Amino acid sequence: xxxxxxxxxxxxxxxxxxxxxxxxxxxxxxxxxxxxxxxxxxxxxxxxxxxxxxxxxxxxxxxxxxxxxxxxxxxxxxxxxxxxxxxxxxxxxxxxxxxxxxxxxxxxxxxxxxxxxxxxxxxxxxxxxxxxxxxxxxxxxxxxxxxxxxxxxxxxxxxxxxxxxxxxxxxxxxxxxxxxxxxxxxxxxxxxxxxxxxxxxxxxxxxxxxxxxxxxxxxxx
DNA sequence: ACGAGGATGCTCT
DNA sequence: GAGCATCCTCGTG
Numbered sequence: 001x002x003x004x005x006x007x008x009x010x011x012x013x014x015x016x017x018x019x020x021x022x023x024x025x026x027x028x029x030x031x032x033x034x035x036x037x038x039x040x041x042x043x044x045x046x047x048x049x050x051x052x053x054x055x056x057x058x059x060x061x062x063x064x065x066x067x068x069x070x071x072x073x074x075x076x077x078x079x080x081x082x083x084x085x086x087x088x089x090x091x092x093x094x095x096x097x098x099x100x101x102x103x104x105x106x107x108x109x110x111x112x113x114x115x116x117x118x119x120x121x122x123x124x125x126x127x128x129x130x131x132x133x134x135x136x137x138x139x140x141x142x143x144x145x146x147x148x149x150x151x152x153x154x155x156x157x158x159x160x161x162x163x164x165x166x167x168x169x170x171x172x173x174x175x176x177x178x179x180x181x182x183x184x185x186x187x188x189x190x191x192x193x194x195x196x197x198x199x200x201x202x203x204x205x206x207x208x209x210x211x212x213x214x215x216x217x218x219x220x221x
Numbered sequence: 222a223c224g225a226g227g228a229t230g231c232t233c234t
Numbered sequence: 235g236a237g238c239a240t241c242c243t244c245g246t247g
Binding site for chain 3: 058060066067068099101102103104105107109122124141151152153154157192193194195196
Binding site for chain 2: 065070071074084085099100101102103104105197
């Protein structure tokens with residue numbers, strides 16, 4: 001049971017509980033799939049929280065040339081103390097990793113795997129489910145509900161997520177992840193989107209038949 | 222429907 | 235300089 005009340009959705013909170021930190025201390029590919037059907041919540045002081053149902057994720061992990069930790073991982077084979085971009089991905093699971101992509105868009109990741117093993121799950125798309133008015137307000141040019149948060153940059157815009165939320169614990173808010181009591185989703189798989197290395201790894205996961213995924217793509221399995 | 226191109230700021234492959 | 239885990243607009247069919 002989550003330790004606070006979200007206005008207007010008391011019934012639904014009884015069906016969802018905060019995800020324990022141990023959940024994230026597992027391989028990114030596992031966490032990515034199990035986050036489908038969970039809820040991403042952003043609490044706003046003095047206002048109604050906003051939330052989205054996660055419908056699409058991607059895994060980035062060790063020995064993965066598309067992972068931000070990859071080059072650092074190579075360097076550390078020679079010098080264990082090397083530093084550089086993606087350092088956070090070796091750190092504690094259950095913390096956020098947020099970075100600016102193409103100079104304009106903040107992308108939200110959750111760090112996974114034990115300390116010392118790099119891993120993260122990119123949240124790629126959500127379906128608005130709490131405080132939807134805020135989604136519309138933050139995305140003034142959007143016409144269709146499906147387009148509010150059907151992409152990693154779109155969902156951070158819609159939910160007001162930026163660098164202020166970087167490296168925060170998901171156990172304490174204002175960002176939280178909730179899991180349903182009974183998670184019943186049909187998971188589809190494909191290659192990851194927007195990368196040039198590791199394109200053949202089937203590490204993009206989405207809820208089959210959801211209208212809120214970033215794009216349709218033939219599934220690999 | 223689909224493709225090209227521009228916006229924009231990091232880090233370093 | 236190149237290369238990015240992107241999004242939007244404006245062409246063309």
